[in-house]
Amino acid sequence: MMIKVLYFARLKESLNYSTEEMLLPSNIKTILQLKTHLSARGDAWTAIFSGKQVVRAAINHALVDDTEVIKVGDEVAFFPPVTGG
């Protein structure tokens, strides 16, 4: 199924990626599984998604936990802890 994936801030810079349309492999159901999948893309990806850094996730603009299930057409976003204000 197709989803959209967005990257922000430090992640966007080190991955050199801001947004992509992704065909999600059928064995990937959750945010954690997607993180593991992304961490296999290369060194920069491994550094971010292998669990050593805190990476927060949102689905369709709402913060979610790693256990959240991804559905077709979802907008998934990954970003570092927020620092506004």
Place this chain on the structure above:
Amino acid sequence: MMIKVLYFARLKESLNYSTEEMLLPSNIKTILQLKTHLSARGDAWTAIFSGKQVVRAAINHALVDDTEVIKVGDEVAFFPPVTGG
């Protein structure tokens, strides 16, 4: 000894007095004694200074208790609880 006495807000209005130079009788040492002395001046004064109303006092611009001793030349002020802000 001479002191100055000021009245504010509700007190000023009901006593029709805002400030006076007063020759303090020599037996009056404290704020409480001055209040008792003033309460003998008439009905409006009794209503305020006989202890039924909360009347706060300041000497030389600092809030004081009823036990505070009055000195020559002091500026004594009487007023109701404050309601600014």
Place this chain on the structure above:
Amino acid sequence: MKISIQIEDFDLTTELALLLGKRTDIGAVASFVGLVRQVTSELNHENDVFSMTLEHYPGMTEKALAAIVKQAEQRWKIIDATIIHRVGVLQAAEQIVLVAVASAHRGDAFAACEFIMDYLKTEAPFWKKETTADGDHWVDPKVTDGAARERWKNAE
């Protein structure tokens, strides 16, 4: 520190610019503006306030406010503070009071600003008289104001 008792209205943007000055170590400004509430009860509009008259004790007021700011400075890291309190006749919805506190961080700014307001309400010699359809009434102190001040004594 700026403390002003004045008849004139104040402008928040102007006061904040004065408070900040040329300093570059301020990260947070907490401010409070108190206004004349016309409608104090949705149920009884006969109590609606047409105007308010504010009296104070010149000389003592400035000292009381400076002492309150000093106390706040002992408890929190404050860079600077502004207090403006208007006196005289104020119409409904007019500004009465401004307390603004500048600090490096927001926690100090918020706490000091609220502390100053709570003490101003209970220790600075101001008195309000409301003009309503019923006539003029001196405002009674609120029990909640005393409680608001007391909680700072228990804290810390």
Place this chain on the structure above:
Amino acid sequence: MKISIQIEDFDLTTELALLLGKRTDIGAVASFVGLVRQVTSELNHENDVFSMTLEHYPGMTEKALAAIVKQAEQRWKIIDATIIHRVGVLQAAEQIVLVAVASAHRGDAFAACEFIMDYLKTEAPFWKKETTADGDHWVDPKVTDGAARERWKNAE
């Protein structure tokens, strides 16, 4: 409720006037302005901030802020609130954020304003990058910000 994510600066007086509108039941407005601190350490001026770049997640940011205001409305009696957060490049001493809360009474206004700031800091998708003499650095979240939010969960 006004929520604005914008590049442009804001004017406090104007925003307060908009917040108050024609209402006559507002007695208290608590507001907070966050600024770019140039000097973050008196000891090491090599860390001085020349400018700051603010990124956000368009679409999510507005929803996150509206949800925070909703939470505040459930806890305190709020009449209206304004949140403005700037994005893009900001120079030292420039305004970053405004949170203003209007209420009948100051206790509600203060608490809701500080609550909104604490949640904005930890839940709204903004990220800061500082430019110093050393180069560009993404700002790390502060432990104190997490603690500031947590205390609202324990309270009440």
